[in-house]
Amino acid sequence: MSDFARLKEMLRRSARDGTAQPGRVRYVTWSDGLAGILEQVDIAVVGQRLNFEFDDGSRLVCEASGRRLVRLLAPPPAGLTAEHMALFGRDELSVGDVHGLSILLRGLCERSAGFAATAEPLGEAAGPVRGGVDPGAIAEAAGLPGEAMPGTGEGTAQEALLEGLQPLLQAVVVVEGEEAALAQGEGDDAARLVDWVENALTKLLSPAFPLLGTLETNGILVFALPEGAGRHLMVSGRRGQLLVATIKGCDVAATVDLWRRSCQGNLVRGGGVPVDSVRS
Amino acid sequence: MTPTALKAFRRKLPDCDLAVYVDLGSRTVLSWDGALHFRQEHLDVLCACAADLFDSAPKGDGPVEHVLFLSPTGSRTFFRNLADPNEALCCICAADIAVGSLINAVRAALAGEDPAR
Numbered sequence: 183m184s185d186f187a188r189l190k191e192m193l194r195r196s197a198r199d200g201t202a203q204p205g206r207v208r209y210v211t212w213s214d215g216l217a218g219i220l221e222q223v224d225i226a227v228v229g230q231r232l233n234f235e236f237d238d239g240s241r242l243v244c245e246a247s248g249r250r251l252v253r254l255l256a257p258p259p260a261g262l263t264a265e266h267m268a269l270f271g272r273d274e275l276s277v278g279d280v281h282g283l284s285i286l287l288r289g290l291c292e293r294s295a296g297f298a299a300t301a302e303p304l305g306e307a308a309g310p311v312r313g314g315v316d317p318g319a320i321a322e323a324a325g326l327p328g329e330a331m332p333g334t335g336e337g338t339a340q341e342a343l344l345e346g347l348q349p350l351l352q353a354v355v356v357v358e359g360e361e362a363a364l365a366q367g368e369g370d371d372a373a374r375l376v377d378w379v380e381n382a383l384t385k386l387l388s389p390a391f392p393l394l395g396t397l398e399t400n401g402i403l404v405f406a407l408p409e410g411a412g413r414h415l416m417v418s419g420r421r422g423q424l425l426v427a428t429i430k431g432c433d434v435a436a437t438v439d440l441w442r443r444s445c446q447g448n449l450v451r452g453g454g455v456p457v458d459s460v461r462s
Numbered sequence: 463m464t465p466t467a468l469k470a471f472r473r474k475l476p477d478c479d480l481a482v483y484v485d486l487g488s489r490t491v492l493s494w495d496g497a498l499h500f501r502q503e504h505l506d507v508l509c510a511c512a513a514d515l516f517d518s519a520p521k522g523d524g525p526v527e528h529v530l531f532l533s534p535t536g537s538r539t540f541f542r543n544l545a546d547p548n549e550a551l552c553c554i555c556a557a558d559i560a561v562g563s564l565i566n567a568v569r570a571a572l573a574g575e576d577p578a579r
Contacts, residue, residue: 374522391511400534401532401533402530403531405515405520406527406528406530407519407524407526410524434565
C-alpha cells in the first residue's frame with residue numbers, strides 16, 4: 183500500500199459520524215455480517231453500548247469507545263466454548279483477545295443471516311479507555327476480505343482535499359488524539375515537518391489554545407512561510423483528526439480555495455483564483 | 463496602525479468585521495476598529511492567539527508573514543508587520559472572504575502606514 187493510499191485510509195475513519203448507526207442488517211456471508219458489527223464499533227468515537235440481536239435468537243451486548251471494542255457484557259450467547267465465554271464480563275479487552283474475538287464474532291455471524299443493532303450512549307458512565315481492540319485487527323484475524331474491512335468506503339472531504347493537493351504535497355503527518363504518524367514524505371521534508379509537529383505544534387494542540395475546538399471541527403490553519411522557503415504549511419481538522427501537511431509553493435489562497443471546495447462546498451467569490459488553473 | 467488607519471483599511475474590506483493591531487511580544491492590543499463593539503477580553507484573546515500562532519510557526523526559514531485560520535463560520539487572519547516583526551494585524555472576516563484580496567489589502571495597509579506610531 184502506498185503512502186498516499188495509507189493516508190487516505192486513515193482519513194476515511196474521520197469521515198464517520200462518530201456515533202453508531204443502528205438498524206437491521208441482512209447478510210449473505212458471515213464476512214458481511216462481521217463487517218457490519220465491526221463497522222458499528224469503528225464509528226463509535228464516543229462511548230456506546232451496542233446491542234446485536236441475531237436472527238437465531240443470540241444476543242451480543244458490547245461497549246465500544248474511541249473506535250475500539252472495549253468489553254463484551256455478560257451474559258454470553260448460548261453455545262460458546264469456555265474460552266470464548268471468558269471474553270465476557272472482563273474489565274477491558276486487550277490485543278491478546280483479537281484471535282478469540284475474531285472466532286467468536288465469526289461464529290455468531292455464521293449462525294444467522296442478519297441482526298438488529300441498537301446503540302445507546304454511555305455518557306458520563308464511560309470512564310477513560312486504556313485498552314480495547316481495534317476492529318481492523320479483528321477483521322484481519324478473521325480473514326475478512328479487504329473491501330469489507332472497517333474504514334473502507336466512499337471518499338471523504340479530507341481525501342478530496344488531499345487529492346487536489348497531491349502533486350504539491352511534500353510531507354504529511356496525521357494527528358489523532360495524542361498520537362502523530364508520518365503518512366507521507368521522506369528526507370528533510372519529512373524530518374522538518376515531524377520536528378515541527380513534535381515541538382512547536384503542541385502549543386496549538388493544547389486545550390488552552392482557544393481555537394483548537396474550531397480547528398478540530400472542520401477548520402484549517404495555514405502558515406505562509408517566507409517566499410524563499412518555497413512551501414507553506416497546512417493544518418486541517420475534522421472530528422478530532424488533524425492533517426498536517428507541507429505544501430510546495432507559496433500560494434496559500436489556492437490552498438484555502440481548494441479546502442473550501444473540498445471540505446466546505448463554499449463557492450470562491452470575486453478575487454479568488456480558480457484552483458484548477460493554479461494546480462495544473 | 464492607528465484606529466484611523468484601521469478604519470480606512472476596514473472600509474475597503476466590507477467582509478472584515480474586526481481589525482486589531484497588536485504587539486506580539488507584550489501581547490498587548492495597540493488599536494482596533496470593528497463593526498461592533500468588541501469587549502476587551504475578546505480583543506485580548508485574539509491578541510493571545512496571534513502571539514501563540516506566530517510563536518508556533520516554523521522558525522528555520524525566517525519570520526512567517528501571515529497565518530490564516532478559517533472555519534465554516536468565519537475566518538481569523540493574522541499578518542505580521544515585516545517592518546516590525548513584533549507587531550501584527552489581526553482580522554476577523556466572513557467565512558468566504560477572498561483570501562488573495564485580503565492578503566493584498568493587508569500588505570498595502572501595513573506598507574502604507576507608520577505602524578503603531
